[in-house]
Amino acid sequence: MGLLEELAAKQIERRDFVKFCAAVSAVFGMPKAFAKDIAFAAEAATKKPAVIWLEGQDCAGCSESFLATLNPSLAELLLGTISLRYHETVMAGAGAVAEEARLKTMEEGGYVLVVEGSIPAADDRFCTVGGKSFKEVLTETAKNAAVIIAAGSCATFNGGIPGASPSKGRGVAYFIKDKPIINLPTCPVKPARLVATIMYYLASGKAPAMDKLNRPLAFYGELLHDNCPRRGQFEAGHFLQDWNDPAQRDYCLLLKGCKGPKTYTDCAKVWWNEGANWCIGAGAPCAGCSQPEFYGGFSPLYDKQDIFNGVGKSVNIDTAGKALVGVAAVGAVVHGAGRLVLGNKDKK
Secondary structure, three states: OOHHHHHHHOOOOHHHHHHHHHHHHHHOOOOOOHHHHHHHHHHHOOOOOEEEEEEOEOOOHHHHHHHOOOOHHHHHHHHHHOEEEEEOOOOOOOHHHHHHHHHHHHHHOOEEEEEEOEEEOOOHHHOEEOOEEHHHHHHHHHOOEEEEEEEOOOOOOOOOHHHHOOOOEEOHHHOOOOOOEEEEOOOOOOHHHHHHHHHHHHHHOOOOOEOOOOOEHHHHOOEHHHHOOOHHHHHHOOEOOOOOOHHHOOOEOHHHOOOHHHOEOOOOOOOHHHHOEOOHHHOOOOOOOOOOOOOHHHOOOOOOOOEEEOOOOEEEHHHHHHHHHHHHHHOHHHHHHHHHHOOOOOOO
16 A cells, blocks of 8 residues: 555545645755655655664653654654654564564664663663663664664753763763764654654755754754744843742743753744643743753753853843843844853854
8 A cells, every 4th residue: 555545544635745745845944846755755665764763761751742743644644654663662562572673674774763862871770671781772773774863852962851860861972973863852852853854864865954963953943032922021121030920921031040042942933732832831931951951051940040151251140131121222133132142152
């Protein structure tokens, strides 16, 4: 059964499939004609390439996010399109049978390797699978992979929350140096980002344009602070200080630990759970989970950061709003003032 017939059997119309391919093409800034390549890749993927999904030190939150997407056509498309050969949380097989599936796929080579969770750097015994250290499992599985996608904050950079634990978890790039790695941080990973990245790779045979941290620019190319709906409150110097004061309900969350001025992500534009909401929309400060500093470098998450590195000086956060209001009065450069004053060093 071909892909289109299979989609029809699942009551997914061809129009929806074409719209999905066009959306994947658009999110990476590709011309409309590229949607045809996405469609061809999706159809070819009914047979290959295979996907191996490994889990290290994690809470399985990225798997949950991936599988619990509210858009059924997206989940059906992914599960019905790629050949998911190994996934510890969702596969029916277990033990030696499951490991055999992984080994057989590794022998074939050319598969997409998705890694969720961090790898312990302090001691291999913090995470073992089937009697092997997870570091060993990762290393041997990465050997014949065509591309590696590090999904979620724990699998990227400094290991997310496990990175602040005694295990000193670290991301995939800390251990694998000879393979292309695409980092998709946030806690958890956004399923649409993961699906789009896989589809782009299948269609083009290469990673999308990325920043210096190997994050696709399509998702991590803009500063959250620049697109935050509370940006006007920031510029007006209205900072939330009392959670219980209704008058401050929509104030800027910077004094409550918001990391938006240092965080590159499209969260302000593309909300979670199929557009249901996102952290700041729910009244919580941005935790900066797409950045290398997350978690240890940004904790306690709800405490204000007393000092930001400025340009040639340090700026106290209590006076940052007033300073920026002064900058706003000078001219139109106010849009970039937050980035300037806060001394963003992570821009590509």
